[in-house]
Amino acid sequence: MLRAGIWNFGRFADATVKWDIALEPGNTQKAHHFFADGLVASKNTEHADAAWKFIKFMTSDSAAVNKRIEAGWSVPAVNDDAVMDAYYKQTPPESKKIVTEALDSLVLPPVGPKPEKWNELTGAVGEELDKAKLGSADAQTALDNAQKKVEQLLGN
Template sequence: MTDPAKGVWGDFAPIQFWEFYKTIAQNGGSILSPDKKTVTIDSPENIETLTWMIDKVNSYKVTPSDVEMAGQSSEDLFKAGKIAMLRTGIWLLGDFTENAKFNWDIALEPGKTSKAHHFFANGVAVSANSSHPAEAYQWIKFLTSSKAAVDLRIAAGWELPAISDAAAVQGYLDQPVPESREVVFEALDTAVVPPVIGNWNQLTDAVGKELEAAKLGQKTPEQALKDARTAIEGLL
């Protein structure tokens, strides 16, 4: 699928924190132990995974570098037929349906030792100091689970409402493009979430900094993850 001379690439996944924590899970890795007391980011599995992510650009040359992308977004390159397989989310389905002028579909991501997929969700909250808590609750209830809101979300194709009634989202599954919309629900069976700690923003910044250094060749993947471990240990 890759033809660099024509600017066509077989695969794209960004080298950054959000993609990293999911991809290491596909190889049996993690950033922290289950109890969040031990940093595991520099495990052999994670070093192997980060090396593979970078090698797709530098060695295998199936993923475009930042220079080769020339400021274009990965989704724009996909719509232009320049990227064959793109890792992204359901928020782009509507855009692709309207603007990708070729047949395309969605599938579960590949994984080395197991499947793993992102899970993103939006939360709605009411201030504890609200002067109208009852009214605010009714608004939240309408916004998140009323039939009107459910129908609007499904029609817009942006994000799925948090409801358990399968019949209510049938309209989503019935949309003809992409054909395999059921994959969205299948991905929930292998959903992974990031290791949230008190110093969350500092953790993502520290890991992101080291991933960028490895991506640019300033550090080896092993050294970058070792330095990330040291930084995270200082945050726990």
């Protein structure tokens, strides 16, 4: 099993094995990360009309949406059954609807007081969780060590 995101689907396009996707099981509660490709414009932009037209084009114009589907870029951000059906029919994976089912149990990545440390924080936690996963530490020790590293990085 590989834990990854939809941005990896293209990497497996020529795989010689049959593969599919599933939601991660939850022990007491399901929780799935949610990442979005956001388009924004500064409220102070001198080109508000142009920015709005671009954002509207990239997110709802059928040509742009279809191009994003063809490229496997991301889940279409539209409420259009025909568009979503086109997305779901693009296989593999066969169980592509699971991508949007994850939205029923989504959690947002934490945003803390030092977002510039995000990569260091996730690296520190991941390193400790890998120790538990690979059996070189028990889960509680790994969590305790991860907490210490996070507190050090945040200056607590």
